[in-house]
Amino acid sequence: MEQSILEPATLEETRDLVAEAVLDGKTLEIMGAGSKRGLGRPVRAERVLSTRRLEGVDLYEPAELVMSAGVGTPMATIQATLAERGQELAFEPADYGVIFDHEPGVQTIGGVFAANLSGPRRLKVGAARDHLLGVTCVTGRGEVIRAGGRVVKNVTGYDLCKLLAGSHGTLAVMTRVIFKVLPRAETSATLLVRGADEQRLLAALRLAMNSSFEVSGAALLPILAAGRSKVAMLRKPVRLQAALRLEGPPPSVAHRIDALQQLLAEDGGLGFERLDANDTATLWAEIRDLKLLSPALPLWRLSMPPSVAATLSEWIGQMSAEHLYDWSGGLVWLALKPAWAGEADLIRRALADHGGHATLIRAAYEVRERVPVFEPQPLALAALTRRVKESFDPKHILNPGRMYAEV
Amino acid sequence: MEMPALDRDSLAKRDRIVAALRAIVPGEGVIANVTEMRAYECDALSAYRTLPMAVVLPASVQQVSAILKLCNDEKIKVVPRGGGTSLSGGSLPLGDGIVLGMGKFNKILDVDFQNRCVVVQPGVTNLAITRAVEHEGFYYAPDPSSQIACSIGGNVAENSGGVHCLKYGLTTNNLLGVEMVLPDGSVIRLGGRHLDADGYDLLGVMTGSEGLLGVVTEVTVRILKKPDTARAVLMGFPSNETGGDTVASIIAAGIIPGGLEMMDRPAIHAAEDFCKAGYPRDVEALLICELDGTAQEVDHLIDIVAAIARQHHASFIKVSESEEERTRFWAGRKAAFPAVGRISPDYLCMDGTIPRSQLAHVLKRMEEMSAHYGLRVANVFHAGDGNLHPLILFDANVPDELRKAEDFGADILKLCVEVGGVLTGEHGVGVEKRDLMPSMFNENELAQQQRLKCAFDPVQILNPGKVFPKLHRCAELGRLHVQRGALPFPDLPRF
Numbered sequence: 024m025e026q027s028i029l030e031p032a033t034l035e036e037t038r039d040l041v042a043e044a045v046l047d048g049k050t051l052e053i054m055g056a057g058s059k060r061g062l063g064r065p066v067r068a069e070r071v072l073s074t075r076r077l078e079g080v081d082l083y084e085p086a087e088l089v090m091s092a093g094v095g096t097p098m099a100t101i102q103a104t105l106a107e108r109g110q111e112l113a114f115e116p117a118d119y120g121v122i123f124d125h126e127p128g129v130q131t132i133g134g135v136f137a138a139n140l141s142g143p144r145r146l147k148v149g150a151a152r153d154h155l156l157g158v159t160c161v162t163g164r165g166e167v168i169r170a171g172g173r174v175v176k177n178v179t180g181y182d183l184c185k186l187l188a189g190s191h192g193t194l195a196v197m198t199r200v201i202f203k204v205l206p207r208a209e210t211s212a213t214l215l216v217r218g219a220d221e222q223r224l225l226a227a228l229r230l231a232m233n234s235s236f237e238v239s240g241a242a243l244l245p246i247l248a249a250g251r252s253k254v255a256m257l258r259k260p261v262r263l264q265a266a267l268r269l270e271g272p273p274p275s276v277a278h279r280i281d282a283l284q285q286l287l288a289e290d291g292g293l294g295f296e297r298l299d300a301n302d303t304a305t306l307w308a309e310i311r312d313l314k315l316l317s318p319a320l321p322l323w324r325l326s327m328p329p330s331v332a333a334t335l336s337e338w339i340g341q342m343s344a345e346h347l348y349d350w351s352g353g354l355v356w357l358a359l360k361p362a363w364a365g366e367a368d369l370i371r372r373a374l375a376d377h378g379g380h381a382t383l384i385r386a387a388y389e390v391r392e393r394v395p396v397f398e399p400q401p402l403a404l405a406a407l408t409r410r411v412k413e414s415f416d417p418k419h420i421l422n423p424g425r426m427y428a429e430v
Numbered sequence: 431m432e433m434p435a436l437d438r439d440s441l442a443k444r445d446r447i448v449a450a451l452r453a454i455v456p457g458e459g460v461i462a463n464v465t466e467m468r469a470y471e472c473d474a475l476s477a478y479r480t481l482p483m484a485v486v487l488p489a490s491v492q493q494v495s496a497i498l499k500l501c502n503d504e505k506i507k508v509v510p511r512g513g514g515t516s517l518s519g520g521s522l523p524l525g526d527g528i529v530l531g532m533g534k535f536n537k538i539l540d541v542d543f544q545n546r547c548v549v550v551q552p553g554v555t556n557l558a559i560t561r562a563v564e565h566e567g568f569y570y571a572p573d574p575s576s577q578i579a580c581s582i583g584g585n586v587a588e589n590s591g592g593v594h595c596l597k598y599g600l601t602t603n604n605l606l607g608v609e610m611v612l613p614d615g616s617v618i619r620l621g622g623r624h625l626d627a628d629g630y631d632l633l634g635v636m637t638g639s640e641g642l643l644g645v646v647t648e649v650t651v652r653i654l655k656k657p658d659t660a661r662a663v664l665m666g667f668p669s670n671e672t673g674g675d676t677v678a679s680i681i682a683a684g685i686i687p688g689g690l691e692m693m694d695r696p697a698i699h700a701a702e703d704f705c706k707a708g709y710p711r712d713v714e715a716l717l718i719c720e721l722d723g724t725a726q727e728v729d730h731l732i733d734i735v736a737a738i739a740r741q742h743h744a745s746f747i748k749v750s751e752s753e754e755e756r757t758r759f760w761a762g763r764k765a766a767f768p769a770v771g772r773i774s775p776d777y778l779c780m781d782g783t784i785p786r787s788q789l790a791h792v793l794k795r796m797e798e799m800s801a802h803y804g805l806r807v808a809n810v811f812h813a814g815d816g817n818l819h820p821l822i823l824f825d826a827n828v829p830d831e832l833r834k835a836e837d838f839g840a841d842i843l844k845l846c847v848e849v850g851g852v853l854t855g856e857h858g859v860g861v862e863k864r865d866l867m868p869s870m871f872n873e874n875e876l877a878q879q880q881r882l883k884c885a886f887d888p889v890q891i892l893n894p895g896k897v898f899p900k901l902h903r904c905a906e907l908g909r910l911h912v913q914r915g916a917l918p919f920p921d922l923p924r925f
């Protein structure tokens with residue numbers, strides 16, 4: 024049923040195409056490079072609109088820590104441009120190329136913000152949404168609007184940037200984004216912590232996060248996950264391992280890694296190793312891009328209060344074929360046996376008493392069509408969500424059904 | 431500032447509404463006599479005062495829900511109120527509406543160190559959160575100067591910041607969840623103790639929504655461990671330009687200080703006279719730069735910052751050698767508003783944000799405007815993130831000076847927008863900047879924001895007359911006007 028893909032090259036063309044779709048009552052699937060088309064509920068739209076030709080960095084002021092780019096700009100271009108000036112996107116956007124079978128770096132900056140994708144450093148510096156400063160977009164009413172600006176401190180009117188980040192193209196087609204960039208740390212190191220059981224290691228992660236040592240990554244890597252790493256040190260799986268990342272000026276990192284080890288050693292029973300900056304970069308990219316989990320199995324992503332991870336760890340172990348904890352336990356990845364992919368109720372019931380939510384990140388088309396991919400909402404919230412959707416896209420033209428059947 | 435005409439129907443219903451409110455909140459929770467209502471007639475933008483029809487002080491979510499439902503059904507306007515410290519008229523009452531004071535929601539519900547968060551009721555003050563966790567070495571990062579008086583609910587509504595938000599973010603970056611009541615009385619939860627709320631980021635939308643979308647009844651914020659060490663450097667410069675360039679160079683060197691503040695000559699003198707912070711008087715601009723982290727890191731960065739300042743001809747550099755000295759350096763800055771209050775009978779505090787590179791240009795233009803209007807201006811300024819606080823000095827007893835001061839302020843804010851900045855960085859639009867909104871947003875943009883308001887508040891009972899210059903009925907906003915191709919393009923993006 025798929026026709027050719029609409030590829031507007033300017034804001035005006037984008038607006039005209041959306042306006043036409045609104046007038047004709049034709050639905051549009053919105054995508055960037057299409058690298059995350061498999062994420063979310065399947066969209067059955069009459070036309071496909073790709074933003075990939077809305078491309079190019081049009082403003083970069085390193086001293087102002089700000090960049091503006093067309094949403095179709097590939098992440099590889101953004102990252103290379105930033106790297107030349109020693110800067111980066113601090114929220115470490117994940118690249119799901121591995122799980123969705125795409126080349127790394129092809130995903131667009133617009134897609135990263137539309138899906139609010141953040142990596143391990145999210146627990147220290149915030150999510151993608153915290154770094155989005157300004158947006159130009161075409162709403163589902165076929166109107167061009169701008170939101171935000173190019174400055175960080177801005178409370179003028181509602182914060183529509185936050186709303187658009189993570190809206191998966193269901194409210195408006197973003198055409199240009201302005202975002203905050205930050206200096207890359209001078210160096211980094213990882214403290215590997217080895218222990219007998221998950222409970223102990225999760226407690227160590229929380230202790231580390233509660234220290235003043237500015238930990239910028241806190242993950243627990245079960246033996247299977249560690250075995251997939253390219254970092255040799257991790258593949259000697261005598262015991263379970265947790266990883267803590269420290270970043271900053273060299274003297275500071277050196278001091279903090281010693282102090283952190285000392286703090287965690289007080290408890291006894293834990294072993295320690297260290298990774299240098301190179302291995303640190305490799306490992307955290309693997310964690311970020313989900314390279315330590317099976318590329319084939321269905322994947323659930325659970326966000327929960329970190330202490331709940333310990334409460335649920337036994338259940339997590341039984342439930343999953345493979346798993347991994349990031350964000351100090353606040354983010355749990357469950358890779359399930361295919362037959363279990365659709366067990367949404369089971370998963371969500373386990374979380375229900377503790378707060379948090381579960382998203383089905385990767386599963387077969389039929390499964391995503393059948394089970395709620397995003398956490399179902401209580402009645403009043405679902406009704407509000409629908410009204411918000413309709414305030415931007417009254418005829419449900421944009422990515423219909425991507426997030427919820429009725430949105 | 432013109433407010434919408436009073437609604438006669440609402441006024442006529444007053445007695446019945448008061449009685450209905452009393453049925454929901456018994457006893458002293460409903461205030462309807464003029465003397466007692468005086469305490470609520472204004473916020474910190476005290477040039478504007480209005481008595482509401484009544485003040486209601488609920489103590490439970492059920493009561494808030496019942497009050498909103500009543501007002502929604504009866505079409506009675508509601509102004510939520512926390513500490514009443516808004517500088518933009520956000521909590522200014524409406525003559526044909528009620529004030530919903532959240533003062534009784536003053537409990538800290540849970541301190542959860544395991545998950546590094548605190549759950550509080552919205553009437554708890556900003557500082558009380560830090561007080562509740564500091565025994566374990568934690569703090570709540572956003573620290574508005576009003577932190578002893580302002581409520582966390584107000585902080586959420588205004589997305590408040592403080593001197594530490596350059597490194598640690600504004601309210602929006604430190605907020606994990608809220609419970610809130612919609613105008614129809616339904617209670618919803620957004621987020622919780624986990625990161626990243628599911629669904630649309632309505633938590634992000636609520637933050638900074640100025641009491642127009644819902645009433646927050648519970649707040650969960652993230653807390654942080656205090657850094658091992660913090661030291662501040664005072665740096666004096668011969669001109670605003672050299673001070674501004676130093677700010678840009680520090681950031682460009684890859685350093686994100688814990689705080690980076692600037693004051694101009696009038697502000698330096700006022701602050702020094704007021705609290706003897708040890709500021710040099712013979713400089714045109716003063717920077718306070720705080721670095722925090724481990725001792726090694728702080729020492730390392732202080733050397734770099736001092737070297738940058740010297741390159742930019744700093745005539746004065748002093749590093750704090752003790753915690754007492756560091757606090758003293760900040761005392762002058764934090765007391766800048768009251769200090770300026772002593773040298774002028776009245777002042778208006780503006781709040782625009784600009785790209786840092788425009789600092790010197792904007793300060794120069796402001797001097798010209800100051801001469802034009804014949805009013806003095808003192809500048810304190812969150813330099814690190816380009817957030818200006820020009821204080822316009824005037825005397826309300828001199829005929830026409832308030833109007834002149836307001837015009838001066840409006841000119842400053844328009845200038846901010848002109849150079850790529852925005853009307854307000856942290857104080858909110860309220861009534862104060864309402865009529866300037868069209869200088870930043872075109873009609874489509876304002877209409878879209880109001881449609882979002884309609885999604886939350888279709889009857890528009892919450893804080894109408896604030897933020898948006900023109901009220902439109904939701905039905906009217908909802909109509910589609912789409913044309914095929916070749917529309918006259920609305921203003922093209924500025925950025």
Ligand SMILES: Cc1cc2nc3c(=O)[nH]c(=O)nc-3n(C[C@H](O)[C@H](O)[C@H](O)COP(=O)(O)OP(=O)(O)OC[C@H]3O[C@@H](n4cnc5c(N)ncnc54)[C@H](O)[C@@H]3O)c2cc1C
Nearest residue numbers: 512513514515516520574575581583584585587591641646
């Ligand atoms: C001396 C002084 C210094 C200041 N310094 C700073 C500063 O450094 N940084 C900064 O950002 N601000 C500063 N402010 C401004 C002010 O303190 C903040 O905007 C603060 O967040 C307001 O909180 P409040 O509790 O007083 O809110 P109020 O003034 O009572 O209300 C503010 C807005 O919030 C809404 N509101 C209040 N509670 C709720 C609720 N529970 N649910 C929904 N809406 C609600 C109101 O309707 C209103 O629109 C300063 C003010 C003063 C007077």
